[in-house]
Amino acid sequence: MPRVAAKICGLSTPETLDAAIAGGARHVGLVFFPASPRHLTFEKAAGLAPRVPDRVGKVGVFVDPDDALLSAAIDAGRLDALQLHKVGRERAAAIAARFRLPLWIAVAIRTRADLDQAQGWKGLAERIVYDAKTPEGALPGGMGLRFDWKLLDSFAHPAPWALSGGLSPENVAEAVGVTGARMVDVSSGVESAPGVKDVDKIARFLQAVAAL
Numbered sequence: 092m093p094r095v096a097a098k099i100c101g102l103s104t105p106e107t108l109d110a111a112i113a114g115g116a117r118h119v120g121l122v123f124f125p126a127s128p129r130h131l132t133f134e135k136a137a138g139l140a141p142r143v144p145d146r147v148g149k150v151g152v153f154v155d156p157d158d159a160l161l162s163a164a165i166d167a168g169r170l171d172a173l174q175l176h177k178v179g180r181e182r183a184a185a186i187a188a189r190f191r192l193p194l195w196i197a198v199a200i201r202t203r204a205d206l207d208q209a210q211g212w213k214g215l216a217e218r219i220v221y222d223a224k225t226p227e228g229a230l231p232g233g234m235g236l237r238f239d240w241k242l243l244d245s246f247a248h249p250a251p252w253a254l255s256g257g258l259s260p261e262n263v264a265e266a267v268g269v270t271g272a273r274m275v276d277v278s279s280g281v282e283s284a285p286g287v288k289d290v291d292k293i294a295r296f297l298q299a300v301a302a303l
């Protein structure tokens with residue numbers, strides 16, 4: 092088992108999903124957000140889910156979702172965990188109570204004050220995903236932006252966590268060296284164009300992670 096686990100996010104084709112699994116991804120991310128170039132229809136998700144072995148977790152990625160979307164996506168994608176963006180604690184608690192799946196909470200970071208927001212998720216988040224804060228009006232994830240990794244220095248993490256935002260095959264080793272992350276998450280860094288995953292980049296990213 093590699094020292095550092097990887098999640099490849101925003102997979103939408105059988106070939107790229109298979110490449111992530113073959114390369115050793117511990118989790119795959121399926122995005123259910125129509126504004127994203129990585130958005131999956133329920134039909135597509137239902138076609139992809141059976142390709143994923145039990146040892147690989149299927150994480151649904153959502154932005155302030157309603158219950159109907161969550162319910163349909165969980166069924167179609169046979170999801171193992173829910174990654175929530177732009178959801179407050181009260182709503183997240185209601186989602187956890189209703190759907191009984193682990194919550195991965197995305198915390199958008201530009202400053203140390205942003206990072207401190209993570210403390211509010213103690214006891215509810217199974218995992219915190221530290222991601223870069225994106226510009227107003229832009230997608231909240233998948234933008235290839237990174238934050239200042241040094242902000243994580245000596246931070247008392249409220250839960251297990253993943254490092255996300257602007258990672259690539261070229262910088263993931265440095266990112267892990269600086270932050271000590273035990274899980275990394277990537278989307279656009281393994282793409283040839285927004286929403287178009289590249290099997291060679293996926294393989295190179297996962298090789299770089301396995302070498303750590």
Ligand SMILES: O=C(O)c1ccccc1NCC(=O)[C@H](O)[C@H](O)COP(=O)(O)O
Binds near residue numbers: 122231233236
């Ligand atoms: O990837 C998306 O399109 C997306 C859309 C809306 C909310 C979240 C989204 N992605 C979440 C992820 O977990 C990405 O892997 C994460 O933001 C890192 O993306 P990148 O900087 O492109 O590697």
